[in-house]
Amino acid sequence: MSIEVLGVTKSFGSFTALRDVSLTVADGELVALLGPSGSGKTSLLRIIAGLERADRGSVLFHGTDVGPRDPRERRIGFVFQHYALFRRMTVFENVAFGMRVKPRGERPSEEEVRRRVGDLLKLVQLDWLGDRLPGELSGGQRQRVALARALAVEPRVLLLDEPFGSLDARVRQELRRWLRRLHDEIRLTSLFVTHDQEEALEVADRIVLLNQGRVVQDGPPEELFERPTSPFVLDFLGNVNIFHGRVENGRALLGPLSVAYPDHPHAEPAPAAGYARSYEIDLSREAGDTGFWASLTRVGIAGALLRLELLPDGAAPLKVELTRERFEALRPVPGERLWVVPRNLRVFLETPVPPRAQ
Amino acid sequence: MDAYALSPRSGSRAVRLLLGAAALAVLGLFLVVPLAAVFAEAFRNGAAAYLASVRHPDALAALRLTLLVAAIAVPLNVAFGLAAGWALGKFRFPGRSVLLALVDLPFAVSPVVAGMVLVLVFGRTGLLGPWLAAHAFPVVFAVPGIVLATVFVTFPFVARELVPLMQATGSEEEEAARVLGAGFLTTFLRVTLPNVKWALLYGTILCTARAVGEFGAVSVVSGHIRGRTNTLPLHVEVLYDEYDFQGAFAVATLLTGVALVTLVLQALLGRRRREERR
Numbered sequence: 163m164s165i166e167v168l169g170v171t172k173s174f175g176s177f178t179a180l181r182d183v184s185l186t187v188a189d190g191e192l193v194a195l196l197g198p199s200g201s202g203k204t205s206l207l208r209i210i211a212g213l214e215r216a217d218r219g220s221v222l223f224h225g226t227d228v229g230p231r232d233p234r235e236r237r238i239g240f241v242f243q244h245y246a247l248f249r250r251m252t253v254f255e256n257v258a259f260g261m262r263v264k265p266r267g268e269r270p271s272e273e274e275v276r277r278r279v280g281d282l283l284k285l286v287q288l289d290w291l292g293d294r295l296p297g298e299l300s301g302g303q304r305q306r307v308a309l310a311r312a313l314a315v316e317p318r319v320l321l322l323d324e325p326f327g328s329l330d331a332r333v334r335q336e337l338r339r340w341l342r343r344l345h346d347e348i349r350l351t352s353l354f355v356t357h358d359q360e361e362a363l364e365v366a367d368r369i370v371l372l373n374q375g376r377v378v379q380d381g382p383p384e385e386l387f388e389r390p391t392s393p394f395v396l397d398f399l400g401n402v403n404i405f406h407g408r409v410e411n412g413r414a415l416l417g418p419l420s421v422a423y424p425d426h427p428h429a430e431p432a433p434a435a436g437y438a439r440s441y442e443i444d445l446s447r448e449a450g451d452t453g454f455w456a457s458l459t460r461v462g463i464a465g466a467l468l469r470l471e472l473l474p475d476g477a478a479p480l481k482v483e484l485t486r487e488r489f490e491a492l493r494p495v496p497g498e499r500l501w502v503v504p505r506n507l508r509v510f511l512e513t514p515v516p517p518r519a520q
Numbered sequence: 521m522d523a524y525a526l527s528p529r530s531g532s533r534a535v536r537l538l539l540g541a542a543a544l545a546v547l548g549l550f551l552v553v554p555l556a557a558v559f560a561e562a563f564r565n566g567a568a569a570y571l572a573s574v575r576h577p578d579a580l581a582a583l584r585l586t587l588l589v590a591a592i593a594v595p596l597n598v599a600f601g602l603a604a605g606w607a608l609g610k611f612r613f614p615g616r617s618v619l620l621a622l623v624d625l626p627f628a629v630s631p632v633v634a635g636m637v638l639v640l641v642f643g644r645t646g647l648l649g650p651w652l653a654a655h656a657f658p659v660v661f662a663v664p665g666i667v668l669a670t671v672f673v674t675f676p677f678v679a680r681e682l683v684p685l686m687q688a689t690g691s692e693e694e695e696a697a698r699v700l701g702a703g704f705l706t707t708f709l710r711v712t713l714p715n716v717k718w719a720l721l722y723g724t725i726l727c728t729a730r731a732v733g734e735f736g737a738v739s740v741v742s743g744h745i746r747g748r749t750n751t752l753p754l755h756v757e758v759l760y761d762e763y764d765f766q767g768a769f770a771v772a773t774l775l776t777g778v779a780l781v782t783l784v785l786q787a788l789l790g791r792r793r794r795e796e797r798r
Contacts, residue, residue: 246692260700
């Protein structure tokens with residue numbers, strides 16, 4: 163079952179959460195709704211679920227407008243950010259709830275309920291916890307119970323609000339891989355909200371990036387990562403360093419750096435900025451024809467990577483990530499001056515009003 | 521030094537004994553002695569006299585009226601309390617803080633004033649008095665007035681228990697139930713109510729105790745018609761004013777009994793209620 167969102171706008175008082183948002187989730191697709199906090203992603207998910215009403219625009223399931231339908235009639239599975247498990251019911255009763263509250267005619271028999279709850283608990287690998295209360299489970303287990311409960315009503319679409327938000331880093335990684343495998347298995351149209359770009363890049367078939375209530379970019383993870391259409395996307399999907407300057411006569415002049423910029427062949431200058439991801443920067447001890455000197459101020463270890471901080475003369479600090487091999491080859495020490503060369507500088511014209519402060 | 525001072529075993533034995541004794545003395549002076557006095561006075565002339573006082577037709581009528589009033593006022597306030605808890609705990613709307621303050625109003629207003637307001641509105645010369653008189657439905661100096669006064673005074677007990685709890689539990693579980701296909705009633709009975717049941721019971725017990733024991737507001741609207749509009753507390757007062765001390769205390773033992781039962785139930789429920797708040 164596909165989901166279509168057409169021109170949805172939503173305000174809470176004077177705050178506009180969503181401005182004319184449109185997106186599609188194809189049948190069987192797993193899409194991430196990514197954005198910083200306050201970007202409207204949860205509001206959008208709640209509107210799709212019917213828990214919130216859009217001021218304008220419509221939501222279509224498989225081509226049918228579900229606007230007038232109450233959430234209980236939409237046949238959706240919703241996993242809440244804090245799981246919202248029924249705290250007075252056992253895990254078994256939580257999962258069985260959706261079946262037990264069906265109208266008398268459609269309600270499955272007790273035997274059927276037991277069988278299906280058993281199957282679902284097996285699917286989420288928790289069949290041995292059926293008679294526990296939610297309060298007795300770990301965060302990751304609660305999360306999976308919430309998922310089993312959502313799947314119990316045989317939903318047509320699955321909506322997840324920050325599904326891994328309140329778990330610790332290790333469990334989070336494990337669970338998101340598990341969710342991806344589960345999705346490959348059951349192929350249920352799914353939309354999940356996250357503020358974690360890594361999560362979106364790893365799990366989703368497609369990412370819809372929201373900022374301040376608008377869709378900024380929509381595409382497969384590789385596309386967003388490799389071909390960001392705005393500085394915001396570039397910045398949000400990874401650590402970047404910014405070099406301010408101008409473009410004129412087909413070149414971008416960014417402080418000590420100069421790169422080709424054929425899109426602006428005119429003589430009159432326009433303000434621009436170059437962006438380089440923290441791992442797209444080379445360091446060496448000898449000066450080359452492009453680049454600049456900066457002194458190393460800090461070295462930090464982040465797993466397989468090393469995070470370096472450098473301070474160029476009269477400019478903002480730089481963030482650089484080196485693999486362990488490259489770090490070992492160079493062996494820089496704090497205080498040392500190094501020659502900095504951005505390998506892949508992406509240049510964007512600076513709009514008069516920066517996109518972050520509309 | 522500090523760590524030592526924080527340990528529960530700190531302080532000399534003498535200090536601990538002294539503090540414990542002081543606490544027990546205060547408790548005895550203000551709780552046990554008066555309680556014993558009530559029963560001593562009630563049985564001063566023997567068990568036969570006690571039974572005679574309790575079985576007097578006026579006493580029985582007061583007991584019946586008290587139970588009737590409680591039987592009407594408590595369910596009403598359970599319903600109001602649930603409605604207030606639901607509305608104030610689960611939703612944000614304009615005027616919410618005003619409503620929140622209004623829930624506490626009966627605690628802030630002297631019960632006598634509350635009774636007088638009822639007389640002002642429903643009394644013979646009051647706002648609705650002539651209309652009520654014309655339809656032969658007396659409120660003041662009759663049972664409806666006593667019920668109204670009791671409802672007003674006991675309103676906050678259930679609501680105050682439920683509002684903070686329902687606010688703390690939020691509405692996510694209700695939303696989850698809705699998405700899973702449950703209707704309003706099913707959600708209320710199977711999700712909302714089980715989450716607050718101990719607090720509701722606790723509030724109901726306090727509400728009942730107060731409904732049975734209310735004096736001030738009821739006194740103003742009742743008119744003290746013996747055998748007809750006297751509740752137990754009013755009957756105690758009447759007997760006391762007539763210098764029938766033994767009779768007054770005999771009837772008072774009934775009210776004391778309610779208080780003791782309430783105390784025991786409160787203690788039993790206290791733990792479950794605290795667990796529910798987590």
